[in-house]
Amino acid sequence: MAVTGVLFDLDDTLFDHRGAADRGLRAWLAGLGLDGMLEDHAERWFALETYHHERFQRGEVSHVEQRRARIRAFLPGWDLADDAVADDTFAGYLACYRAAWAAFDDAAAALERALGAGLAVGILTNGEQSIQETKMQRTGLASYDVRVYASSALGAAKPDPRAFHHACADLGVDPSGAVMVGDSLRHDVRGARAAGLGSVLIDRVGRYRAHEVAGVERIRSLAELSW
Structure with a gap:
């Protein structure tokens, strides 16, 4: 799909x-x-x-x-x-x-490209809803007007499939047509796969060894994403 x-x-x-x-x-x-x-x-x-x-x-x-x-x-x-x-x-x-709060240099462009490609875009994060929204606002990422789905408001945290399914349902996309992009092999990659989504691992500093991410799409920068 x-x-x-x-x-x-x-x-x-x-x-x-x-x-x-x-x-x-x-x-x-x-x-x-x-x-x-x-x-x-x-x-x-x-x-x-x-x-x-x-x-x-x-x-x-x-x-x-x-x-x-x-x-x-x-x-x-x-x-x-x-x-x-x-x-x-x-x-x-x-x-x-x-x-010291700051967004990564490639973050805004990644959101802009995804929205420009006509994709439904959301932020799925383990954390307190108000704090995560404030981070978006303080770093300027809130200007892209994407929904923030935080575990405190969902009643489930990644890697629980319910967190992924809630976000997909709210965005109006089928999980099989959605991709999760995140830095955690357990929460973002394996969690997404268990919930029926595709996944991309962002590993900026080479945190994971090759054998740990066999079969996983891994990138070092969000600039590598293409839609």
Whole structure:
């Protein structure tokens, strides 16, 4: 079946989440006087982010609760038992992270090409709806007026087939005629395939080894997409 629709992941596909988080973390840690062991802190921060954000995606905790769990685990020697104190401490990082928000250089052109090809276009992302929409607005990507489908509003997160099917139904495209473009082999590629969609893996920095992506269409830039 010909491609009639495309779903883009947001974080680390259109939006440079890892870059913004890294820059934000460095600025925040410097402000706390903890920049002397930056690399060790950074690896631990991203490991905690992955673990607790997936708990949120599974519905085990709220978005605010996963933030509190992350900051408490990251700063175990600090007195963060009080929720308000934990929230205030996390807010320090959050301000630095948001100051570093940016879309990838190839993101706007990718949306423009897909829309210009007459495709139904949507953003399917695991995250909090309001936050993901704000990222689109702050980076200028919202000007393309594409729908954002975030897991918090769907009741299901990628790789759950329900997330893909909801987005396709709302866009009016059959899953077999839709393609998911994202950076996660598990969430975007395998999830899309299980839901009956095609898929393209965006692997900007060579994260995956060849044997891991055998049979997967892999690109290094969104400029490689053609419709």
